[in-house]
Amino acid sequence: MNNKTVLVTGGAGYIGSHACIELLQAGFKVVVVDNLSNSKPESLTRVQQITGKSLSFYQADIRDKQALTEIFAKESPDTVIHFAGLKAVGESCEQPQLYYHNNVYGTLVLTEVMSQANVKQLVFSSSATVYGESSCPQYTEDFALGAINPYGRSKAMIEDILRDLSAADKISPTESPWKIALLRYFNPIGAHESGLIGEDPNGIPNNLMPYVAQVAIGKLTQLSVFGDDYPTRDGTGIRDYIHVVDLVKGHINAIAALNSEKFAAGACKAYNLGAGRGYSVLEIINAFEKVTGKTINYKISPRRAGDLAECFANPDLALKELDWKVEKTLDDMVTDTWNWQTKNPQGYI
Numbered sequence: 307m308n309n310k311t312v313l314v315t316g317g318a319g320y321i322g323s324h325a326c327i328e329l330l331q332a333g334f335k336v337v338v339v340d341n342l343s344n345s346k347p348e349s350l351t352r353v354q355q356i357t358g359k360s361l362s363f364y365q366a367d368i369r370d371k372q373a374l375t376e377i378f379a380k381e382s383p384d385t386v387i388h389f390a391g392l393k394a395v396g397e398s399c400e401q402p403q404l405y406y407h408n409n410v411y412g413t414l415v416l417t418e419v420m421s422q423a424n425v426k427q428l429v430f431s432s433s434a435t436v437y438g439e440s441s442c443p444q445y446t447e448d449f450a451l452g453a454i455n456p457y458g459r460s461k462a463m464i465e466d467i468l469r470d471l472s473a474a475d476k477i478s479p480t481e482s483p484w485k486i487a488l489l490r491y492f493n494p495i496g497a498h499e500s501g502l503i504g505e506d507p508n509g510i511p512n513n514l515m516p517y518v519a520q521v522a523i524g525k526l527t528q529l530s531v532f533g534d535d536y537p538t539r540d541g542t543g544i545r546d547y548i549h550v551v552d553l554v555k556g557h558i559n560a561i562a563a564l565n566s567e568k569f570a571a572g573a574c575k576a577y578n579l580g581a582g583r584g585y586s587v588l589e590i591i592n593a594f595e596k597v598t599g600k601t602i603n604y605k606i607s608p609r610r611a612g613d614l615a616e617c618f619a620n621p622d623l624a625l626k627e628l629d630w631k632v633e634k635t636l637d638d639m640v641t642d643t644w645n646w647q648t649k650n651p652q653g654y655i
């Protein structure tokens with residue numbers, strides 16, 4: 307036990323549950339706050355089974371200020387990792403108010419409660435979607451922001467709010483200024499190597515990897531490859547896929563950085579969490595076929611609105627300041643996805 311407590315919002319979800327494992331294994335006391343709007347409590351049961359350690363769970367909405375205030379008073383966290391949020395791009399276009407209320411207002415309430423409890427260390431789940439379209443496909447943190455859908459804009463707005471909070475500390479200095487890491491994820495895939503926890507999307511998946519996995523297991527009949535006429539090496543879209551376990555390790559390193567002298571008091575800094583190289587849709591299909599021995603039934607379909615041809619991270623800043631880089635390979639990502647999918651064909655039930 308390292309005597310530090312981390313409060314994890316959205317800790318029952320896909321990335322949050324993997325983060326809980328790393329936190330428990332690193333000796334942190336873990337407190338999860340999740341309203342279970344997109345997750346099941348079984349994920350947390352399995353986290354405790356994998357680690358042999360227990361955590362505290364509160365089923366609460368981050369917009370419920372009274373509930374959050376009581377949890378902070380009871381648990382006295384040192385740091386917050388803020389995963390809670392809605393994340394479906396299409397749904398955000400249909401129901402923008404829901405996304406701004408849940409993601410932006412939810413974060414406002416969370417930071418108000420944090421201020422009142424004097425808990426000023428925050429690691430936030432941002433996204434590569436905050437970047438605007440760029441002529442260079444490899445994104446560095448100083449690229450212009452320009453999200454193109456309500457989900458991405460909710461993340462960009464939250465980043466603005468968090469930057470404003472840390473700037474306010476400089477105007478009226480306090481004894482415990484904010485220290486905030488904005489982690490911009492590229493494309494998280496994969497699962498814990500135990501196959502006990504993984505991504506459990508509701509309904510038909512929007513994202514490539516869970517869709518491919520469900521075609522491979524026979525739940526879905528055919529994958530649509532959205533466009534084969536992009537200016538890429540094989541015409542299909544290229545993304546920077548990152549193993550979820552590598553991704554959550556970046557959060558542990560971010561906490562270490564926030565606790566160090568090197569991270570300036572009052573700073574709010576963005577870091578890309580990606581591998582720094584991309585794979586095309588066809589390369590993902592080939593890797594899946596190689597690892598599983600299954601043939602993925604697919605057809606070429608029209609481009610999906612809003613998709614970029616190519617997008618991958620420059621992760622140099624995370625290496626330099628967080629001492630973090632990916633360790634796992636595409637084969638690991640596919641093997642672990644398949645292990646989770648075959649052991650849990652219906653997800654958490």
Ligand code: NAD
Nearest residue numbers: 316319320321340341342343344345367368390391431433
């Ligand atoms: P997820 O849906 O599996 O997990 C999010 C969790 O937050 C869920 O358990 C949900 O029940 C909870 N939640 C949502 N709104 C809440 C609220 N108001 N109060 C309390 N709990 C609430 O999603 P994930 O893939 O684990 O993503 C975690 C975070 O990372 C999200 O903020 C997401 O936007 C961000 N992100 C995800 C990806 C990705 O591809 N998965 C990419 C970039 C960024």
Ligand code: UFG
Nearest residue numbers: 433434435491492493512513514517530531532543587613
């Ligand atoms: N794709 C298909 N068929 C599908 C699904 C996806 O061909 O059925 C293609 C897409 O066109 C794209 C690639 O696979 O070229 C990856 O698509 P995903 O939907 O898996 O991922 P995105 O890059 O579109 O977006 C994801 C998350 C966002 C997040 C972003 C960056 O959905 O929320 O990564 O982190 F912000």
